[in-house]
Amino acid sequence: MKVPALAVLSPRSAPVPFTSELRPVGRRDVLLEVLYCGLCHADLDRLGSTEGRYPVVPGHEIVGRVVEVGRRVRGLEVGELAAAGWVTRACGRCQACRDGHAAGCDEASEPGLGGYATHAVVDERFVFRVRDGLAPAQVPALLCSGSVLYTLFRGCKTLPGDRVAVLGNGVVADLASKLAAALGAAVDRVELAHLAAIEGGDRAWASGFDVVVSAEVDPPSDLADQRQHVASLLRRPGSILLCDEPLYPPVVGLSVEWGEQTAGMAVTVCRPEQTQEMLDLCANAGVTVDVELVSFADIVDAHERLEREPGRRMVAELATLPAR
Numbered sequence: 001m002k003v004p005a006l007a008v009l010s011p012r013s014a015p016v017p018f019t020s021e022l023r024p025v026g027r028r029d030v031l032l033e034v035l036y037c038g039l040c041h042a043d044l045d046r047l048g049s050t051e052g053r054y055p056v057v058p059g060h061e062i063v064g065r066v067v068e069v070g071r072r073v074r075g076l077e078v079g080e081l082a083a084a085g086w087v088t089r090a091c092g093r094c095q096a097c098r099d100g101h102a103a104g105c106d107e108a109s110e111p112g113l114g115g116y117a118t119h120a121v122v123d124e125r126f127v128f129r130v131r132d133g134l135a136p137a138q139v140p141a142l143l144c145s146g147s148v149l150y151t152l153f154r155g156c157k158t159l160p161g162d163r164v165a166v167l168g169n170g171v172v173a174d175l176a177s178k179l180a181a182a183l184g185a186a187v188d189r190v191e192l193a194h195l196a197a198i199e200g201g202d203r204a205w206a207s208g209f210d211v212v213v214s215a216e217v218d219p220p221s222d223l224a225d226q227r228q229h230v231a232s233l234l235r236r237p238g239s240i241l242l243c244d245e246p247l248y249p250p251v252v253g254l255s256v257e258w259g260e261q262t263a264g265m266a267v268t269v270c271r272p273e274q275t276q277e278m279l280d281l282c283a284n285a286g287v288t289v290d291v292e293l294v295s296f297a298d299i300v301d302a303h304e305r306l307e308r309e310p311g312r313r314m315v316a317e318l319a320t321l322p323a324r
């Protein structure tokens with residue numbers, strides 16, 4: 001199936017109008033008409049690389065409408081809203097697939113068949129339902145950092161009533177605060193620069209957190225210097241989640257648990273079921289994110305702005321794709 005798209009033909013070149021060839025819709029595939037696609041710094045990383053195949057149709061934060069389902073697809077109907085991320089298919093047989101880490105499968109995605117196109121073909125296992133209560137244009141902004149943050153919160157077993165401290169003022173810190181609150185946690189925003197000055201009764205407030213999310217836009221170059229202050233926020237044992245901006249899978253972040261004596265570490269992997277749980281949580285709790293809608297006519301400028309500010313949340317509307 002040939003569809004209009006924008007593609008990058010060689011490393012670091014600008015996206016240009018392109019006709020993309022999608023695989024046929026298989027028995028377990030879903031054909032999405034793309035409505036919105038997120039602009040994510042992970043694409044710019046990929047497009048700056050001289051390795052891998054070109055041309056590349058960027059875009060791995062997709063929301064669209066189901067326009068066709070394969071014969072064996074169950075539970076997804078034509079006309080429904082749905083979303084897709086990095087992984088569009090997987091072999092189902094390799095060790096990564098059997099461990100539930102489809103992002104690690106060699107067949108996990110088709111390089112260059114992203115959401116800067118009118119349509120996408122996605123294996124039903126990696127199609128996410130978009131429930132009422134989620135604005136379609138916001139969904140792309142949740143798929144990467146939302147999935148990572150949710151996975152991290154689940155990894156450190158954040159429960160209703162837990163105290164969560166969030167350091168940082170960027171979009172990741174904002175989303176972390178909203179997701180933690182949606183999980184029922186009591187959330188406080190804390191400024192690292194002010195911690196040393198907190199004394200007396202405020203000192204009691206600024207301690208005893210179950211989880212500390214460190215999401216500084218400009219993390220301190222020597223985090224060890226700051227550890228003492230960050231650790232002072234925590235009850236023992238608790239969890240510190242280190243989240244640089246930008247934040248996207250499969251680079252899935254690091255959870256550092258501080259026990260009585262030693263620090264243990266766990267790398268967490270995002271699974272499709274957790275992305276679905278995160279989207280459902282956002283729909284139920286009314287979590288919203290601020291996104292800037294951009295036109296594909298301005299995509300070069302938008303990529304440049306994203307390069308300068310990797311934390312920006314921009315979403316392109318497919319209705320603006322040229323040469324439709």
Ligand SMILES: [Zn+2]
Nearest residue numbers: 040042144248
């Ligand atoms: Zn992304």
Ligand SMILES: [Zn+2]
Nearest residue numbers: 091094097105
């Ligand atoms: Zn596999």
